[in-house]
Amino acid sequence: MTDTLETERPSARSGGPGGAGPSRGARAPGTPLPWWLRRSAVTSLCAIAGIYTLLPLLWLLFAVTKTLPELYSGNGFSPSSGFHVLENVQDLFAADGGRFGRWMLNTAVYAVGGALAGTLLSVAAGYAFDKFPFRGKEKWYALVIAGVLIPNTAIVIPLYLMMANLQLTDTMWSVFIPLIVNPFGVYLARAYSAGAIPDELLEAARIDGAGEVRTFFSVGLRMMAPGALTIFLIQFIGIWNNFFLPMVMLTDNDLFTVAQGLFTWNSAVSQNPDYTRLVVIGSAVTTIPLLLLFIPLQRRWRAGLAEGGVK
């Protein structure tokens, strides 16, 4: 039964003219497997990695059901005696005058809006780099690649000072605008464009008299959609992960991201021990739905990485 599952390879590999045949049958018979490839060894190694990955998430899942005293007593990897999820979540959204909902909304704006705008910018730029000849092209491109390697946090403080001169700090724009610039997305988009859009197709559109920008939106963007999804997901995660930029730019509690809000609560635990519970619930409420959302998406993401060009 396991034999059928073993052939879970992309067809490209077994479809060669040599007719390489299905999977592992090619091994010379009688060659003993080294110990580290034996099924039991491999399975237990992978199981250890799996448990390591899962345990913290499991702890979080159980912690959601608990009251504050229960968090501090008893076994972390067992559910509460009662089931306190509902009241915990209610308390979370009621705390500090309902700030948590506000933080979630802000994070959604930064992450979804920022990733959408950023993906459009990256895809347009990558497409232009791939499809148009223009003077100094590779020099401009090298500049973008250098941007990939600049540590993001090294430019955040100077950016803050520039924005302070324009009195833009402590606004949503101060976080939103820097987040939508993603040089790595341009790099990926150029590779996707080269792989997905045949030049002849654009030539045909040009002869038909369509403007270049219109051609991009009607032909280019559509054909790059799978690649664009990958860029969107990478950027979404990047923004969702970014803690330093909002920390520097924002002091107004109402503009905070969830991460910042949780950090503030966590730093105030000594004043109010109940914040520990709120931080735990807040972490779970923002993480678990996203995990469930991403499980179906990550397969497409993997496909995007494979075709695109992380080479």
Added chain:
Amino acid sequence: MASTTSPPRSRIRRQRRNGVLLLLGPFFLLFALTYILPLFYAVGLSFFRERFSGLGWGGPELVFAWFDNYTRALTDPDFLSGVGRVLLYGLIFVPLLVVLAIVLALLLDNALTYGRRFFQTLLFLPHIVPGLIASLIWLYLYTPELSPIVDAFSALGWDIDFLGGNNVMFSLVNIAVWGALGFNVVLIFVGLQAVPRTTIDAARIDGAGEFRIAFNVKLPQVLPTVLVATLFTIIGSLQLYTEPMILRTSGESPISNTWTPNMLAYSSAFNSNDYHYAATVSVLIAVLAGVLSFAVTRFANRRALR
């Protein structure tokens, strides 16, 4: 509405130029504003400092400081030990992550026969958990009163203090490995899947064992992927900020608010209001990243030429 006569060449060329401007313009405008300009601004700031004149009337005065800020940074024990810490952190974290990711990806590609998809999805999950929340969860798992892991260790007679002394470095590495492992495994695995089957079979017919095939046939094919991943991980290590900021809040760790260069830049800017020094530290982080990126790509090219 296909036109009967094709438009003149000059119109096509003009359209093309406008196309480039409209498609690349927005990105480059914002790229210049949020990447290039701040970098130049930081370099500019780093050559000045504020001086308070005699009685402190009329506010500070801006003076050109030549390399004073840089001399100060390079003799500042906070900065130097911060750089030392992120380098040590990177020296533990990067090889550990890369080796683990390669081993798991090879096992996944070669030996794990069932549950492969499930296992990949499982390993991938921490990538979706933001670093701050991952740090919070691990902080709880490191805190003696809260943690079942500390309890388990002490039941085995090993009282381990995850947050104190030198252990905190390994606790930080653990958070980072947990967060990054799955993504890197998937990245390398995707590369391994693209290795042509015929190449592998040829090696097998030549009598290469599984071990030889894994390391001499497959691994060289994914080396570029591994190097890109390594480069990003190194640059990420230099920017260490979130995880120590969280472990710090436990109050039991030795982490100060200048523990890493990034934390030093933040506290110089916002606790001491010394923007010039903060900018200097930012520039030095960028320089360090540049030097390390250069070294890694140089090493990679040399390997590729052989």
